[in-house]
Amino acid sequence: MSVTYDFPRPAVTVDTVVFGVDDEGLKVLLLQRDAEPFAGWWALPGGFVHEHEELDDAALRALSSKTRLTRIYLEQLYTFGERGRDPRGHVIAVAYYGLVRLRDHRVRAATGARDVAWFRVDQQPKLPFDHSRIVDVALERLRGKVTYQPSLVFELMPPKFTLTQLQQLYEAILGTALDKRNFRKKMLTVWKIVAETDERTEGTVGPPARLYTFDAAAYRKLARSGFQFQF
Amino acid sequence: MSVTYDFPRPAVTVDTVVFGVDDEGLKVLLLQRDAEPFAGWWALPGGFVHEHEELDDAALRALSSKTRLTRIYLEQLYTFGERGRDPRGHVIAVAYYGLVRLRDHRVRAATGARDVAWFRVDQQPKLPFDHSRIVDVALERLRGKVTYQPSLVFELMPPKFTLTQLQQLYEAILGTALDKRNFRKKMLTVWKIVAETDERTEGTVGPPARLYTFDAAAYRKLARSGFQFQF
DNA sequence: CCAAAAGTGTTCTCCATACACCCATGC
DNA sequence: GCATGGGTGTATGGAGAACACTTTTGG
Numbered sequence: 001m002s003v004t005y006d007f008p009r010p011a012v013t014v015d016t017v018v019f020g021v022d023d024e025g026l027k028v029l030l031l032q033r034d035a036e037p038f039a040g041w042w043a044l045p046g047g048f049v050h051e052h053e054e055l056d057d058a059a060l061r062a063l064s065s066k067t068r069l070t071r072i073y074l075e076q077l078y079t080f081g082e083r084g085r086d087p088r089g090h091v092i093a094v095a096y097y098g099l100v101r102l103r104d105h106r107v108r109a110a111t112g113a114r115d116v117a118w119f120r121v122d123q124q125p126k127l128p129f130d131h132s133r134i135v136d137v138a139l140e141r142l143r144g145k146v147t148y149q150p151s152l153v154f155e156l157m158p159p160k161f162t163l164t165q166l167q168q169l170y171e172a173i174l175g176t177a178l179d180k181r182n183f184r185k186k187m188l189t190v191w192k193i194v195a196e197t198d199e200r201t202e203g204t205v206g207p208p209a210r211l212y213t214f215d216a217a218a219y220r221k222l223a224r225s226g227f228q229f230q231f
Numbered sequence: 232m233s234v235t236y237d238f239p240r241p242a243v244t245v246d247t248v249v250f251g252v253d254d255e256g257l258k259v260l261l262l263q264r265d266a267e268p269f270a271g272w273w274a275l276p277g278g279f280v281h282e283h284e285e286l287d288d289a290a291l292r293a294l295s296s297k298t299r300l301t302r303i304y305l306e307q308l309y310t311f312g313e314r315g316r317d318p319r320g321h322v323i324a325v326a327y328y329g330l331v332r333l334r335d336h337r338v339r340a341a342t343g344a345r346d347v348a349w350f351r352v353d354q355q356p357k358l359p360f361d362h363s364r365i366v367d368v369a370l371e372r373l374r375g376k377v378t379y380q381p382s383l384v385f386e387l388m389p390p391k392f393t394l395t396q397l398q399q400l401y402e403a404i405l406g407t408a409l410d411k412r413n414f415r416k417k418m419l420t421v422w423k424i425v426a427e428t429d430e431r432t433e434g435t436v437g438p439p440a441r442l443y444t445f446d447a448a449a450y451r452k453l454a455r456s457g458f459q460f461q462f
Numbered sequence: 463c464c465a466a467a468a469g470t471g472t473t474c475t476c477c478a479t480a481c482a483c484c485c486a487t488g489c
Numbered sequence: 490g491c492a493t494g495g496g497t498g499t500a501t502g503g504a505g506a507a508c509a510c511t512t513t514t515g516g
């Protein structure tokens with residue numbers, strides 16, 4: 001039995017919003033387009049879905065082929081299909097977002113891109129298509145998700161970190177300042193999802209800070225019984 | 232400037248998961264397919280996206296053309312693109328979910344459907360494609376969303392309702408029993424999102440119950456300052 | 463000794479949770 | 490009068506929010 005469908009079809013693309021963090025704050029990965037439309041503009045990495053390709057695979061492929069970023073964690077965000085969003089015609093974009101440890105990944109331009117760079121989320125250039133909207137939706141989702149699935153945050157942290165670094169990351173994502181004592185109490189006493197190590201930072205300006213690790217086992221236990229949110 | 236793209240494209244469909252409630256509990260709307268593949272099976276209402284049609288419009292059109300349900304609130308759920316999910320080939324499904332007041336809407340079969348009916352979510356037949364998975368994802372989303380966006384629930388309630396009806400709806404959606412006193416305290420004292428009327432039910436078995444309305448203004452005020460969840 | 467950052471406790475308020483009895487109505 | 494469902498209050502515990510000073514180190 002073969003049933004076919006032979007009408008004109010919309011094209012389907014995947015677009016990816018990849019966030020990273022460094023000491024300047026939260027950043028988003030953009031590439032400078034090589035081809036029309038919008039050649040020369042900074043835009044989200046993405047591309048057309050190939051025949052018989054799964055969406056998740058298409059997103060990873062598009063990202064790695066254009067920016068050399070591989071093996072990163074992506075999650076589907078939303079599917080955009082507004083009329084007029086793409087001058088080439090009827091193009092539906094399945095958007096993904098993800099997080100990487102910026103220092104672990106050297107990005108460089110590849111197929112279809114003149115250049116690749118990280119932009120602070122509060123200092124993005126004007127983006128083509130509806131990409132600005134997509135970034136906004138991704139940011140909103142990231143902010144929401146962080147409060148009820150804090151494990152996400154640790155995707156961005158090195159394996160060992162200080163509590164101040166962790167707090168700064170939360171502040172970068174949420175865009176607000178947090179109280180140091182309350183933050184530490186939540187991590188150490190309430191949630192207990194970080195574990196002390198014996199190590200400390202070296203060569204810092206102030207006193208050395210203790211290094212912690214993410215306690216995945218404690219996290220899973222906590223996740224089963226639900227979270228209490230807000231800072 | 233015209234840029235085209237001329238490779239084989241996946242087909243794009245929209246599928247809708249519509250929830251309703253009656254005294255038997257939470258239900259989902261299914262239709263009995265008329266055409267191959269899976270002719271005769273109960274499945275989610277849906278259909279192919281037309282040329283230059285927006286996704287939201289396609290979902291509403293597919294739903295109304297097959298079930299005569301119109302003007303309902305739909306929200307995008309997730310986009311499914313797993314290999315092998317459709318025997319016709321590479322078909323991507325953008326899924327939507329929505330809520331209706333079951334008693335307000337008489338559904339009846341139309342184009343492409345032999346029959347249309349409401350099924351209790353815990354008594355669904357075996358569904359074709361990956362529709363069972365889609366219903367599961369929709370249910371999970373509905374359950375999550377109810378706790379942080381309670382206004383959703385009132386989409387399913389009549390304009391005037393008793394607190395017991397409201398509580399039963401929450402219980403149907405969440406699949407758990409709730410404490411009557413705590414529930415009422417939350418609605419009336421903590422959230423204050425329902426307003427008393429002077430009316431009462433008539434002809435009931437026990438004593439008449441007071442009727443309440445949803446207080447949209449109070450809700451918006453509360454929504455701005457964030458919620459506290461859980462019952 | 464000074465600048466910089468690390469680290470630490472307490473109080474108050476609000477909400478979640480647990481729990482049981484009396485009352486109004488229709489039949 | 491009885492079955493059915495409506496309606497009500499309190500005590501406890503846990504977490505969020507607000508808030509400031511001392512200590513350690515390198516230069």
